[in-house]
Amino acid sequence: MSDSSRPGGRIPAGIWVLGFVSLLMDVSSELIHSLLPVFLYTSLGVSALAIGLIEGAAEATALIVKVFSGALSDWWGRRKPLALLGYGLGAASKPLFALATGAGLVVAARLIDRVGKGIRGAPRDALVADLAPAEVRGAAFGLRQALDTVGAFLGPLLAMLFMLLWADDFRAVFWVAVVPGGLAVALLLFGVRESGRPADGRRGNPIRRANLRRLPAAYWWVVAVGAVFTLARFSEAFLVLRAQQGGLPLAFVPLVLIAMNVVYALTAYPFGKLSDTVSHRRLLAWGLAVLMAADACLAWGRHWSAIWAGIVLWGLHLGLTQGLLARMVADNAPADLRGTAYGVFNLMAGLAMLLASALAGLLWDRFGPGYTFAAGFACASLALVALNLRPGAGAPQPEGSARP
Numbered sequence: 001m002s003d004s005s006r007p008g009g010r011i012p013a014g015i016w017v018l019g020f021v022s023l024l025m026d027v028s029s030e031l032i033h034s035l036l037p038v039f040l041y042t043s044l045g046v047s048a049l050a051i052g053l054i055e056g057a058a059e060a061t062a063l064i065v066k067v068f069s070g071a072l073s074d075w076w077g078r079r080k081p082l083a084l085l086g087y088g089l090g091a092a093s094k095p096l097f098a099l100a101t102g103a104g105l106v107v108a109a110r111l112i113d114r115v116g117k118g119i120r121g122a123p124r125d126a127l128v129a130d131l132a133p134a135e136v137r138g139a140a141f142g143l144r145q146a147l148d149t150v151g152a153f154l155g156p157l158l159a160m161l162f163m164l165l166w167a168d169d170f171r172a173v174f175w176v177a178v179v180p181g182g183l184a185v186a187l188l189l190f191g192v193r194e195s196g197r198p199a200d201g202r203r204g205n206p207i208r209r210a211n212l213r214r215l216p217a218a219y220w221w222v223v224a225v226g227a228v229f230t231l232a233r234f235s236e237a238f239l240v241l242r243a244q245q246g247g248l249p250l251a252f253v254p255l256v257l258i259a260m261n262v263v264y265a266l267t268a269y270p271f272g273k274l275s276d277t278v279s280h281r282r283l284l285a286w287g288l289a290v291l292m293a294a295d296a297c298l299a300w301g302r303h304w305s306a307i308w309a310g311i312v313l314w315g316l317h318l319g320l321t322q323g324l325l326a327r328m329v330a331d332n333a334p335a336d337l338r339g340t341a342y343g344v345f346n347l348m349a350g351l352a353m354l355l356a357s358a359l360a361g362l363l364w365d366r367f368g369p370g371y372t373f374a375a376g377f378a379c380a381s382l383a384l385v386a387l388n389l390r391p392g393a394g395a396p397q398p399e400g401s402a403r404p
Contacts, residue, residue, distance in 0.1 A: 012131045015140050017191040018124060019147030021184050025090055026148055028181035029113065030155025030261075032097050032174050034254040035163070036106070037237040038244055039170045044103050048241065052361020054107055055235035056354040058114040065118025066350075070126065070343030074336060079127040080194040086120025087188055089113070091181030098174035122342035127194065129330040129338050135276065137330055141323040142272015146265050149318075151180075153261035156254030163254070215341060219332035223345050225284065226325050228386065230352035232379035233291060234360040234372075236260070239311055242298055242369050259308065260315035267319025275324045281387065287321035288384040292377055299373035310373075 040046040040054070069086070073079045089112055096109035125141075132140035155177075162173045236257065243256045275283060290313050297310030326342075333341030356379075363371045 010133060010136050011140050011143055014131045014192050014194075015128055015144055016147075017187065018128060019144040021087065021188045021191070022124075022144060022148035023151035023154075024180045024184035024187065025087060026151030027155040027158070028094060028177045028179075028184065029090065030152050030254075030257060031159045031162075031177040031180075032094065033237075034156035034159045034240070034257045035170055035173060036097070036110075037240045038253050040103065040106065041241065041244075043170065044106070046103050047361075048364040049358075049361040050103070051237055051241070052235065052357045052359075052364070054103075054110060055237045056357030056361075058110040061111055062114035062118040062121065062346075062350065065115055066122040066346040067340075067343035069119045070122030070339035070341070070346075073123040073126055073339035078194065079123040079130070079339070080188070080192060082123040083120045083127065084185065084188055086116045086118070086123075087181075087185045089116030089119065091178070091185050092116075094174070094177045094181050097177070098171045118346075122339050122346065125326055125329075125342045126338040127192075128326075130335070138275035138323065138327045139269065139273040141326045141330075142269040142275070145272065145323045145326075146268040149261050149265035149268055153258045153265060156257040156261070160252060160254040160258070214334055214337060215344075216332060219329070219341060222325065222328045222332055223348050225383075225387065226345055227348040227352045228379075228383040229284075229288075229321060229325070230349040231356050232288070232376055232383050233314075233317070234356040234376065235353070236314075237357075238360055238364065238369070238372060239298075239314060241364070242373075243307060243311070245369060256311055260311050260318075263312050263315030264318045267316055268323050271320050272323035272327065275327055280324060280328055283320060283324050285384060285387055287317050287324075288380050288387065290320060291317040292380045292384070295373045295377035295380060299370045299377060 037051055037055075040051055041048070046054075069082050073082050076082075093109045093113035093116065096105055096112070100106045100109065128140055128144055129137065158176070159173050162176060163169070166172045239260065240253055240256050244253055248255070271283065294310045294313035294317060297306045297313065301307055301310060325345075329341050329345050330338060356376075359375065360372045363375055
């Protein structure tokens, strides 16, 4: 498929294909991940603290690896081969979950899967930025994220269906995940064409000091904001555990991620498109306010309706912020350093994710789920205050757009 064709307006065809690649891989991953916390907790006897450490380490691994894959894609001038390697590792990890009889193999499979995600993430995001015209960059990131998130709720929906059909057989569901993972790799291989980028005289080690100095202060502000957002929003495994602790039957546990990701998918593109015309700082503030509301429902709500309201608001928060932050990185980084810029951004988010998930698990084990989400509320509140101390900072707008 040629990247020059433009279905759906001015968004290049290659971005649509990358979106469907993400959709398929998310179906594969969420078939497993929507059930994994409960599988570990009920079948393998793993504590909430250990689950938090596993999830935090897995996500941190993915985000830290992005530093090196992003820098390598800048040095090489190619994004697609690294993306293929990353998606290939993700697909190859899926059979290990089905074969696992103890926590050790689950941890190994989770880390392999997340290493694959780390390898593909920054080159893929940089490829989206390379392909998208500046005037529709927010819409392009929103579209890719929306398609990715469609997979994120189709996976749990299929997991729930198969759990009902196969009498809560976790391993049978895990085997099904192998199929969409392989299809994602094939679609990327044959469906996206990348033009090699000529050397511009700056090719070399992208993370040497001279190149890092070319990243402006506005970029580092975005990095700091992204890390604070991640610190306030720990692993979604705790949403699954919160619903299960509230009495949700095992077969219906995937409904948690289905509900969250339906909202995420429906809002990612509209808010991404909105970011092409309105203040980025304002959208970030809205996102933090929504996250605070979600944490409040999950921390202090006692009725099932409050728990589900918190899950829906969590998805709305993701739709508001995730494509926006990706777009802000692209706006504030030189084109030849975009891979490195995404890598460093995700390194800081990865460290925050590790810390947040470990603390969330510790609070859960020691004091209960209410304290876990109350801590998230407190972090989001502090982040909102800090964001408003620098109005307009780090949020440049396209020509003709509304100012902060």
